[in-house]
Amino acid sequence: MKKSMGFLSVALLSMSMILGACGSNNNSDSSPSTPSGSAGASSAEAPKSSESELKPYEIRVVYPAGAVPKDLALVQDEMNKYLTEKINATVKLEPIDWGSWMDKTNLMISSGEKFDIVVSSNTLGYSVNVAKGAYAPLNDLVEKYGANIKASVDAGFLEGTKVNGEMYGIPVNKEFASSYGYLLNKSLVEKYNIDVSTIKQAADLEPYLELIKANEPDIIPFFVGMQRSLGNFASIGDIDQLGGSVGALDRNSNELKVINQFETPYYNEMATLAHKWYKAGYINKDAVTVTDFGQMQVGKAFAMQMELKPGKDAEMSQAWGLDVVQVQVKEPYTTTGNITGIMGSISRTTEDPERAMMFLDLLYGDKYLLNLFDFGVEGVHFVKKSDSVIDYAEGVSAESIGYRNEPWMWGNQMITYLFPNEDPNKWENFKNFNAQAQKSIALGFAFDVEPVKNEVAAVANVLKQYQDVIDAGLVDPAQEIAKFNEALKAAGVDKIVAEKQRQLDEWASNQ
Amino acid sequence: MDKSQAISQPHRGSARAKERLYELAVNLAFILLCLVFLAPIILIVIVSFSDERSVVLNGYSYFPDKFSLEAYKFILREPDSMLKSYGVTITTTIIGALTGLLLTALLAYPLSRRDFKARNVVAFYVFFTMLFNGGLVPWYIFYAKYVGIGDTFFALIVPNLLLTGFHVMIMRTFFVNTIPVSILESAEIDGAGEWRIFFQIVLPLSLPVLATIGLFATLGYWNDWFNSLIFINKPDLFSLQYLMTKLLLNIQFLAMNTQNSNMMELLANMPKETVRMAMAIIGAGPIVLAYPFFQRYLIQGLTIGAVKG
Numbered sequence: 001m002k003k004s005m006g007f008l009s010v011a012l013l014s015m016s017m018i019l020g021a022c023g024s025n026n027n028s029d030s031s032p033s034t035p036s037g038s039a040g041a042s043s044a045e046a047p048k049s050s051e052s053e054l055k056p057y058e059i060r061v062v063y064p065a066g067a068v069p070k071d072l073a074l075v076q077d078e079m080n081k082y083l084t085e086k087i088n089a090t091v092k093l094e095p096i097d098w099g100s101w102m103d104k105t106n107l108m109i110s111s112g113e114k115f116d117i118v119v120s121s122n123t124l125g126y127s128v129n130v131a132k133g134a135y136a137p138l139n140d141l142v143e144k145y146g147a148n149i150k151a152s153v154d155a156g157f158l159e160g161t162k163v164n165g166e167m168y169g170i171p172v173n174k175e176f177a178s179s180y181g182y183l184l185n186k187s188l189v190e191k192y193n194i195d196v197s198t199i200k201q202a203a204d205l206e207p208y209l210e211l212i213k214a215n216e217p218d219i220i221p222f223f224v225g226m227q228r229s230l231g232n233f234a235s236i237g238d239i240d241q242l243g244g245s246v247g248a249l250d251r252n253s254n255e256l257k258v259i260n261q262f263e264t265p266y267y268n269e270m271a272t273l274a275h276k277w278y279k280a281g282y283i284n285k286d287a288v289t290v291t292d293f294g295q296m297q298v299g300k301a302f303a304m305q306m307e308l309k310p311g312k313d314a315e316m317s318q319a320w321g322l323d324v325v326q327v328q329v330k331e332p333y334t335t336t337g338n339i340t341g342i343m344g345s346i347s348r349t350t351e352d353p354e355r356a357m358m359f360l361d362l363l364y365g366d367k368y369l370l371n372l373f374d375f376g377v378e379g380v381h382f383v384k385k386s387d388s389v390i391d392y393a394e395g396v397s398a399e400s401i402g403y404r405n406e407p408w409m410w411g412n413q414m415i416t417y418l419f420p421n422e423d424p425n426k427w428e429n430f431k432n433f434n435a436q437a438q439k440s441i442a443l444g445f446a447f448d449v450e451p452v453k454n455e456v457a458a459v460a461n462v463l464k465q466y467q468d469v470i471d472a473g474l475v476d477p478a479q480e481i482a483k484f485n486e487a488l489k490a491a492g493v494d495k496i497v498a499e500k501q502r503q504l505d506e507w508a509s510n511q
Numbered sequence: 512m513d514k515s516q517a518i519s520q521p522h523r524g525s526a527r528a529k530e531r532l533y534e535l536a537v538n539l540a541f542i543l544l545c546l547v548f549l550a551p552i553i554l555i556v557i558v559s560f561s562d563e564r565s566v567v568l569n570g571y572s573y574f575p576d577k578f579s580l581e582a583y584k585f586i587l588r589e590p591d592s593m594l595k596s597y598g599v600t601i602t603t604t605i606i607g608a609l610t611g612l613l614l615t616a617l618l619a620y621p622l623s624r625r626d627f628k629a630r631n632v633v634a635f636y637v638f639f640t641m642l643f644n645g646g647l648v649p650w651y652i653f654y655a656k657y658v659g660i661g662d663t664f665f666a667l668i669v670p671n672l673l674l675t676g677f678h679v680m681i682m683r684t685f686f687v688n689t690i691p692v693s694i695l696e697s698a699e700i701d702g703a704g705e706w707r708i709f710f711q712i713v714l715p716l717s718l719p720v721l722a723t724i725g726l727f728a729t730l731g732y733w734n735d736w737f738n739s740l741i742f743i744n745k746p747d748l749f750s751l752q753y754l755m756t757k758l759l760l761n762i763q764f765l766a767m768n769t770q771n772s773n774m775m776e777l778l779a780n781m782p783k784e785t786v787r788m789a790m791a792i793i794g795a796g797p798i799v800l801a802y803p804f805f806q807r808y809l810i811q812g813l814t815i816g817a818v819k820g
Contacts (some may be wrong), residue, residue, distance in 0.1 A: 066761055066777065068746040070589075098777075100740045107741065111652040123774075226766070292765055292778070294567040332616020342773070399588070408773045 039094040057352045059359050060115040062105065063409060064124075065095035069279060071402035072377065078377050084368060087358045109134040110475060114349045116356040119409055120169045122340035127163065127243075127446055129345075135168040136346040141357040142167065148365025152412040154434070159444045160339035165510075169343030173412040175309040176339055177332035177437030180233060183306045183316060184301060186217070186323035189211065191229075196327045197301040202230055205303060209282040212302045217254050222277055223301035224287035224472045230274035231471025232269040232305065233330070240335040240440040243447030244454045246463075246493050247500040249440060251333055256441060256508055258501040260493060262467075263485055271481060274473025287472040295320060310429035314422060332437035336446055342409055363411030370411045376403035389424070444506045452499045455492030462487045559583070566784050582789035592746060592754060593793065599667070602734040607668040612721060612727045615678045620709055622679070623686035624695075634683070643675035651741055664787040665749060666742035672731050678724045685720040686713065715781035733798065755790045 029031040069075075073094055080090040094115075096104050102125065108115060109132065120126045120135070131133060142149055142158070147156075152173050161169045182205065189196065190259050192215075194208055195216075209221035239248035248261040261267060277283050286297065295301045306312065306326070313326035344363070346356045363370050375382050375390065381403050382390040392401060407416050414427040423429065449456050466484040469475050515782040554571060562577035569576065586593065619628045622634050644650065654659030654670050690713055698708050714721065739753035742762075749757075 070591075095759055096744065096746055098764045098774075099757050099762075101764070103740065104744075107648060107651045107655075110648045113658055241569045254523070298564055298567050300568060406773070406777070 019132065034299045054355070056084075057089045057355045059089055059117060059352075059356055061091050061092060061117040061359075062094050062096060062108070062115050063117075063119040064098050064101040065406070068095050069403040069405075071381070074371065074380070075376055075403050078372055079369065083362075086362065086366075087355060089352075089355050089359060091359065109347075110254075111210045112349055114351060115347050116350040116352075117360060118345050118347055119342065120345040121342045122243075122337055124283050126161075126169060126340055126343070126345075127448070130163045130168045131283045131450070134348060135350045136350060138167040138170065139165075140347065140355070141346070141353060142170070145354060146170070146364075148361045148412070152364045152414065154481065155340050156439070156443065160336050161343060162444060163446055169340065169345040170364075171339050172342050172344070172408060172410060173364065173414055174342075174408055174435045177309075177334040177382055178307040178338055179309070179328050179332035179433075179437075180305065180330040181308045181312060181326055181328040182303050183296070183308075183324040183326055184303050185219075185296075185301065186325050187299070188216070188302050188316075189325055195323050196325060199329065199341060200393070201329055202270065209277065209303070210280070210309070213282055216302075218300065218468075220284045220301040221282040221297055221303065221447070222284075223293070223296045223304040224274075224283050225290040225293060225295075225304075227468060227471070228305045229287065229472040230277070230305065231267065231467070231473070234264065234270045235261050235467065235471065238266065238330065238333075240333075240442050241337060242442060242445065242500055242504070243336070243449070245449070245496060246488060247447075247497040249442055251438065251440070254441065256504055258497050258504060260485070260488070260497055262481065262488065268477060268481060271470050271473065271477035273475055275475070276470065276473070278473035283473055287474060288468045293320070297321070297323075310433050311423050318346045318421065320352070332433055333440065334437045334443060334445055335433070335440045337389050339443070340446075344410070360411075365412065367415045370415060371417050373410060374405050374407040374416055376401070384417070385420065388417055389420060391420050442504060442507075444511075445504055447500055447503060452492070452496045455495050458491035459493055459496060461487060462491050522762065555788050555791055559785055562786055563785050571784075579785075582785035583793075584788055585786050586793060590747070593751075594699050595747055596749050596751040597797075599664075599748055600733060603664070603750065604729055605665045606734045607672060608725055608728040610668070611673045611678075612725050615682055615724055615728075616675050616717070617709075618674065619679045619682035620686055620713060622683045623690070625692070637676045637679050637694065640678075647741075655742065662744050662748070663746060667735070667738050667748065668732075670738055670742070671736060672728070672738070675731075678727060682717075682720050682724060683709070685717060689720075690716055751794050755787075755794050758787060760768050766785045 072095070076091060076093050079093075083089050083091060105118065106125075109129065113133075118135075120129065138146075149170055153171060157171055157176060158167060161167050161171060182199070184194070184196065188194075192208075192211060194211075198209075199205055205222070212219055213222040235248075238251050240251060241248050242258065246260055246262065247258045249256065250259060250264070274283070278287075284290070284301070293304070296304050299322050306316075308326050308328055309332075313324050317323045344360050346353055346360070350356050363373070372378075378384065379393065381393055381396060381401055383393050384390050392398070396402075407413055415431065418424065418426055462484070464489065466480065470477055470480050470484060554573060557573055557575065558566060558571050559582050560578050561572075561575035562579040563581065565572075565576040618637070622630050622637075624630065626684060645653075648668065650663075654666065658669075660666045694712060694716075695708060698712055700704065703711070734752055736750060736753035736756040739748070739750045740757070743749060743753075762778065765774050
């Protein structure tokens with residue numbers, strides 16, 4: 001009797017576990033397709049687009065963020081109220097931590113989870129994901145539903161995201177070029193009456209560095225860190241990197257010729273200057289190991305190199321709490337990397353790609369929606385000071401605000417509101433910046449590393465060993481650059497350069 | 512006096528002095544060792560109470576220029592997420608450790624019984640899972656899609672932590688070596704069923720291994736952040752360790768990607784060094800403070816078993 005009781009309970013237990021597992025098969029953890037809120041709320045109102053009856057659909061939006069904002073549900077509800085009227089859809093906003101972004105999205109893609117909109121970027125694995133088939137092709141969708149996108153993003157820039165002739169991501173309309181220059185500690189500039197207009201190139205900075213070194217023993221004249229160093233100019237700033245690793249286009253040449261950027265005389269020149277500054281004591285000793293801009297941030301450094309855009313100094317001043325002035329040294333330059341810096345993509349597992357594209361398109365033209373998404377609910381999180389300027393709402397500050405998003409991640413940034421401390425002409429400046437930027441002749445070319453991925457990995461090791469140290473000026477370039485290039489050759493750099501050239505030529509012939 | 516006398520009587524004075532010297536040396540060595548272990552922790556506490564600027568300017572130091580409570584104020588300004596995480600972690604630890612302990616014992620016991628015909632097969636199976644697993648993606652797909660517990664409370668308890676081959680093997684070995692077969696046989700003769708033998712004879716005799724595995728399981732659950740990272744999207748369900756680790760992971764990731772200048776600006780806004788230290792203290796502190804109280808029971812449990820066996 002007792003034995004059979006035991007047996008029975010075991011049998012029951014195992015049966016219930018098996019049944020339980022079967023049952024939950026139907027509900028995967030992704031959101032159910034019933035929209036949050038209101039299927040019926042759409043009532044008799046016909047959707048704005050003149051398509052046939054749009055069924056309610058929930059768009060799952062996945063994007064990286066530092067933290068899930070407290071008021072996310074509030075903002076999501078407001079957005080849903082509006083979206084239900086417009087396109088009879090609702091959104092489910094899912095911010096994911098930066099630190100787990102790559103892991104989580106890779107898992108979501110590999111397991112075929114249903115989601116709709118996802119943020120993509122060349123630094124977040126765009127080309128790898130395109131190769132994996134993670135994103136939906138967008139050419140047709142943009143044709144049919146992307147009116148705002150086509151109106152706001154220059155056609156040339158849209159080309160930049162194409163892989164094999166098909167778009168897989170829509171670039172966020174913001175600054176599309178990078179120009180290199182310096183950020184200078186404003187109080188020191190004023191103290192010594194430094195005329196920043198005399199700084200036209202790296203060497204012009206030298207007398208000021210000497211001045212600072214002589215008069216301010218505690219201040220680092222030229223702060224180098226996190227790969228922002230003189231050598232960088234030659235290895236990133238003055239070339240089109242063509243997707244990374246070694247092999248670049250000289251910005252100043254009109255030929256589509258791929259060169260090893262570490263063999264150029266310009267690189268040698270920059271590295272030598274960097275070494276001279278290092279020996280003179282202008283550069284901080286921990287240049288290659290420092291992990292943040294702390295020294296600059298607290299005012300212990302005078303100058304540092306930075307990629308610039310209009311208003312960069314205002315942004316950094318605010319972020320750092322220390323006033324800085326920017327000095328642009330290089331003309332703005334647009335490469336494929338600038339365009340694929342941050343984009344919106346649609347997952348291949350979406351069930352309604354048209355609706356997802358409609359939502360994406362709204363972010364490029366619908367001022368109300370984009371600002372709601374970027375800044376929160378009017379009155380609760382921000383108040384309008386004028387037609388285009390907002391400020392934090394009563395009793396709300398940057399630290400206590402219940403909602404935040406990254407405006408540079410979405411849509412057409414040019415229609416978003418500005419804060420009082422920003423230049424009211426910021427968007428005009430951006431537009432000019434983009435228009436004036438020199439566009440690389442290889443704009444739109446994306447390098448497929450697959451054929452040379454072993455060499456790229458080997459070269460990456462060599463780069464890690466030599467590049468930062470030479471760029472920052474810690475070692476004598478006279479010998480080191482030769483050794484560097486030797487090591488690169490041994491790792492197969494010539495093969496990479498040849499492959500890039502081959503792909504570039506092929507791409508050019510298809511234009 | 513002659514030599515024999517001098518040798519036969521131990522020179523008490525110097526012997527005692529030697530002993531004391533020896534004791535002193537050993538004590539000193541251990542005190543030094545303790546200090547070496549404690550020093551980093553003390554540093555963390557001190558840095559968490561330092562002013563951010565002085566940390567950036569001077570690095571970590573035992574004697575910072577300025578003290579400040581800013582880091583703790585920053586965290587406690589929004590205590591909700593920390594409190595929720597505490598709740599989540601404590602609940603998962605208690606439920607997970609107890610359930611896991613029970614399941615492990617239930618699996619290990621039959622494996623230790625000679626008369627279980629299939630025991631070698633099952634033991635090999637368990638052992639095999641210790642060596643090979645399917646990888647991250649199949650693991651994720653299995654739990655998220657097929658079992659359907661992705662983004663739920665169960666995702667923090669079941670995957671990877673509930674039942675570990677290693678623990679089962681330890682328990683099995685203990686059962687085999689410590690439970691005399693004669694006791695089991697005599698219980699059977701007296702008419703006890705299997706369940707009764709398990710709960711009333713085997714388990715009480717196994718307190719040491721139960722305490723050990725229980726401790727391993729508890730630590731495993733308390734320290735786990737990986738399950739939260741992979742499975743959880745709802746911030747209400749983040750475990751405590753994940754809350755702190757994600758800050759570090761975010762900073763690391765953004766620091767690697769500084770070529771994207773927008774991400775670099777984000778990095779500048781991340782909580783600073785002192786806040787990270789304060790988070791570590793708040794996260795680990797209560798357990799460290801509570802442990803001395805539980806230590807007594809743990810040791811009692813262990814020694815009781817030993818004496819009986």
